[in-house]
Amino acid sequence: MIPPAFEYARPASVDEAVRALADGGEDAKVLAGGQSLLPLLRLRLAFPELVVDVGRVPGLRGVREDGPTLVIGAMTTHHDVIRDPLVRRHAGLLAAATATVADPAVQHRGTLGGSLAHADPAGDLPAVVLALNAELVAQGPRGRRTIAAGDFFVDYLQSALAPDELLVEVRVPKADGWGFHYEKFHRVAQAWATVGVAALVRRDDGHIAEARIGLTNMGSTPLRASAAERALTGAGDADAVARASESAAEGTRPSQDTAASPEYREHLARVLTRRAVLAASGLG
Template identity: 60%
Template sequence: MIPSAFDYAAPTTVEEALALLAGADASGDDVKLLAGGQSLIPVMKLRLADPSLVVDLGRIPGLSGITDNGSSLTIGAMTPHHVMATDPLIAAHVPLLSQAAATVADPQVRHRGTFGGALVHADPAGDMPAPALAMDAVFNITGPAGPRSVEAAGFFQGYFTTAVEEGEILTSITVPKFDGWGSHYEKFTRVAQQWSIVAVAALVRVEGGVIAEARLGLTNMASTPLRASATEAALAGCAVDAEAIAAACAHAAEGTDPASDLNGDAAYRRHLATVVARRAVLAAVGLQGTRG
């Protein structure tokens, strides 16, 4: 199928884009923002989205790129996944984002799709929301009332639903630096370039041979990304030992509500979560050779 006919606008400032959104809202028109288009265009072709106006954010300078703030990085919402996977600042200070971005789909999608677009799309199987949640990212949003910021814990609200309201634009994401932490994004799929059946974003800080702190984000284990809080608590004070880590990761599915679909039922996903969490943590602490 092809999309229905729609009007197209390509503003060159955030203010112009907001004005277009406000005008569409006032007239009752359905409007969609276009970032990389890797999620929007397919659903428009299926007529699952049928906007009368598409506002392309690609010509607005300042919505892409990485800024070093000292203790954090601010990443423009229009920054492509390919840049996320290869940028030296991200690799040095928040490598978990590099690792996750490198698993997104294929090279063509990574060059077109954007960090902010994937976050606002909020697909439960998407690879970028769980790392953002694990890192306590802050989402910077601009709307008619001006700028506001939303912490990751309150950003993802349901299936394909976030804290970005009608008439607002996600402009950037601020993430704290995790210098000295180990990290790994472990993704389980049946075939290459598939959406995650289950994935785990792991951040681990080791001191004196003991895990001092751990953060784990779960992909596709509920309608939103989740923190594996029981495993995080079990890992705190845990020896850097494969058996001890496996015991802690046995709690990874606690508090989750995974869906059942053609890729696996809920019980299968809960089992996978423990396996994938173990692999992610072992890799984060440098024990990849003991994976199972």
């Protein structure tokens, strides 16, 4: 389909992009990799009066270290995240989950920041940054501010970004020494996850000392499986992990759609949490 008419801006700096967004107000949209916005435009599910293309803004790509934190530019593509040696070494969960996103064509164009700003609870990466306790940095007319991942996702396709703010980087604490695994169920290749589970596990003396579980597509935002995280503390074998994983769906509100019923999604959350934690912990 042909998208609705809109004005187009291609800023050369973050400051220019912020000014363009401020001028466009709530009728402006950011174009990053285009893998989320362009389908919405073609299907006429979005009607921006202004599209701000940040594809050539310098300084928004790449990965660097800042002490105990990895700083990932918002325009870093999925392809680069998957292959970056710093991400693979210090945030392997992010690299592993990103490798499951769509297909190589999307991975070469889509960006980490674009995926997170889109705030789709069925997307793989929002749940991952929740589990990693990441922070997202936004820049607007009043300067920069840092938003915890747990506060960033507000509702379905809604983030904490103000209309005149641009997501510029993602700060990920290094997860050295943690086991990790991303497990998801989808009906066909390249489809959205029916349910996904991002697991980070730290063991001490053969038992789980701490677990972080991010859930994909179990509500209007990505969620942490807090009850399962608590129940997993002290688990030392596969049976204990299985028992703790039974609480993975507590506090969730999965949707009903053509892919699955809420009850089936709850079942998947329990099963996939068990699988992900066993793989991350090595207790399986």
